[in-house]
Amino acid sequence: MPSKKLYRFGFVSLIVLSLLALANGAASSSVGQTDKQLRQANISDGGSEKPVADPRNGITVVATDSNTWTGKAGDGPRSRAELVGLNPNGTVLYYNDSHTRYWDVDQVNGTRATVEYFYADHISKSKCGQEVCTRNGIERVNLSTGEVTPIFSRVTPGKHSTRWHDGDRLNDTRYVVADIAQDRVFVVNTTTGLVEWSWDAQQAFDPQTSGGPYPEDWTHINDVEVVQNDRIMVSVRNHDQVVFLDRETGVVKNWTLGSDDNHDVLYEQHNPDYINASNGGPAVLIGDSENNRVVEYQRENGSWNQSWTWQDARTQWPRDADRLPNGNTLITDSNGNRVVEVNDQGKVVWSVDIAFPYEAERLGTGDESTGGQSAKSLGLGSEEASNSESGGQVNDNQKEGIAGSIWVGIKNLVPGRYMNALMYVLPAWMGPTELAALLVTVLSVLAWAITEWRWSERSLSVPWTINVERKQ
Numbered sequence: 001m002p003s004k005k006l007y008r009f010g011f012v013s014l015i016v017l018s019l020l021a022l023a024n025g026a027a028s029s030s031v032g033q034t035d036k037q038l039r040q041a042n043i044s045d046g047g048s049e050k051p052v053a054d055p056r057n058g059i060t061v062v063a064t065d066s067n068t069w070t071g072k073a074g075d076g077p078r079s080r081a082e083l084v085g086l087n088p089n090g091t092v093l094y095y096n097d098s099h100t101r102y103w104d105v106d107q108v109n110g111t112r113a114t115v116e117y118f119y120a121d122h123i124s125k126s127k128c129g130q131e132v133c134t135r136n137g138i139e140r141v142n143l144s145t146g147e148v149t150p151i152f153s154r155v156t157p158g159k160h161s162t163r164w165h166d167g168d169r170l171n172d173t174r175y176v177v178a179d180i181a182q183d184r185v186f187v188v189n190t191t192t193g194l195v196e197w198s199w200d201a202q203q204a205f206d207p208q209t210s211g212g213p214y215p216e217d218w219t220h221i222n223d224v225e226v227v228q229n230d231r232i233m234v235s236v237r238n239h240d241q242v243v244f245l246d247r248e249t250g251v252v253k254n255w256t257l258g259s260d261d262n263h264d265v266l267y268e269q270h271n272p273d274y275i276n277a278s279n280g281g282p283a284v285l286i287g288d289s290e291n292n293r294v295v296e297y298q299r300e301n302g303s304w305n306q307s308w309t310w311q312d313a314r315t316q317w318p319r320d321a322d323r324l325p326n327g328n329t330l331i332t333d334s335n336g337n338r339v340v341e342v343n344d345q346g347k348v349v350w351s352v353d354i355a356f357p358y359e360a361e362r363l364g365t366g367d368e369s370t371g372g373q374s375a376k377s378l379g380l381g382s383e384e385a386s387n388s389e390s391g392g393q394v395n396d397n398q399k400e401g402i403a404g405s406i407w408v409g410i411k412n413l414v415p416g417r418y419m420n421a422l423m424y425v426l427p428a429w430m431g432p433t434e435l436a437a438l439l440v441t442v443l444s445v446l447a448w449a450i451t452e453w454r455w456s457e458r459s460l461s462v463p464w465t466i467n468v469e470r471k472q
């Protein structure tokens with residue numbers, strides 16, 4: 001039998017090797033490297049000369065969320081929240097990480113490089129009274145000059161989900177806001193600060209029998225869009241559905257897409273985009289987040305039919321997809337830590353690694369999908385991870401070949417929800433290789449501890465006596 005020394009040497013070697021693999025993952029992650037370059041561009045305050053992405057027509061703007069440990073006071077974020085503008089040549093045009101979180105970003109009509117965005121700032125107990133609170137707001141920034149103009153903001157209690165994730169301009173002085181805090185949609189006059197209209201989700205849903213926990217996070221209304229006939233399309237995330245509102249009568253009958261817990265259609269989605277009849281719709285393109293796919297539904301004969309889906313091996317919790325005028329789709333893959341553009345064949349033709357993005361816009365292509373055609377009219381081919389041949393989507397986090405297949409296998413075994421929860425708490429640089437290394441470290445430490453414990457038990461030479469009584 002090998003000596004104790006040999007065993008110990010074996011355990012130490014395993015632990016050191018797996019820790020080295022982890023360290024290598026952290027150091028070489030392209031997500032981490034991009035992040036570093038972005039911050040350096042920020043410091044030099046004039047943009048970086050070195051591209052962080054391949055060239056692409058038009059400026060790309062990305063708003064990123066940040067993932068934190070447990071949300072306890074004092075826990076720092078592991079990826080910072082950023083608003084990033086990339087030049088057509090792939091260099092950094094704009095960088096800001098002064099807010100706690102960034103959400104929706106929309107181009108301002110009639111400008112070349114000005115956007116409006118939603119942000120959230122956590123405010124400490126001492127400044128808020130009894131509890132922590134959150135300032136939710138809208139700001140405008142000229143990405144070329146860096147000039148920021150505040151538009152509207154309010155403080156809400158607590159910091160759960162940070163409360164406003166999206167809004168859309170109704171006109172020069174009015175905004176429609178998706179209000180997670182109060183489970184409603186409201187229109188605010190940003191000049192007077194008065195709320196002029198609101199729709200309460202309890203008009204259509206019962207808090208006792210639907211959605212998430214009430215009142216903590218019941219509907220999680222995370223997206224609004226002003227569509228045809230002045231209707232407002234609303235993403236009721238925790239009810240797995242998209243509803244259409246008439247501002248006088250409420251939910252429009254027979255137009256709702258999806259239903260509570262019917263996860264084949266939608267599973268806690270983000271950022272549905274409406275595609276007009278004149279662009280081959282009505283259709284809705286959606287980040288079907290917990291299903292790890294982007295999906296599109298086409299309105300035909302009074303019902304919604306699935307017309308397109310896209311995912312690849314790396315896709316994890318996508319939260320935005322915009323159909324571009326060239327027929328490609330710009331996808332924000334949140335836990336895949338990247339923004340990608342896929343073509344009509346479902347192939348990735350452009351991508352940038354960035355930690356935990358919330359949404360992206362390609363300036364000059366229309367807000368969200370307004371400049372794009374429906375998948376049906378374009379004849380887009382669907383793509384699934386299991387038969388994906390577009391290996392280009394995989395980078396150092398999701399290597400092609402064996403590691404890629406193992407990754408898809410693990411993802412198929414672990415229910416999407418748990419996988420997304422795990423990815424949410426793990427740092428952005430952790431891909432399948434690093435996850436495996438972490439597992440080896442933990443198991444080695446555990447096995448070593450058990451072995452040492454058994455040796456010590458034996459050396460005490462206290463005989464174990466087990467009395468087995470047979471019950472009649």
Ligand SMILES: [Ca+2]
Pocket residue numbers: 104105106359361368
């Ligand atoms: Ca947007």
Ligand SMILES: [Ca+2]
Pocket residue numbers: 104105106166167168224
């Ligand atoms: Ca918006």
Ligand SMILES: [Ca+2]
Pocket residue numbers: 271272273320321322368369
């Ligand atoms: Ca979108």
Ligand SMILES: [Ca+2]
Pocket residue numbers: 320321322359360361368
């Ligand atoms: Ca978008």
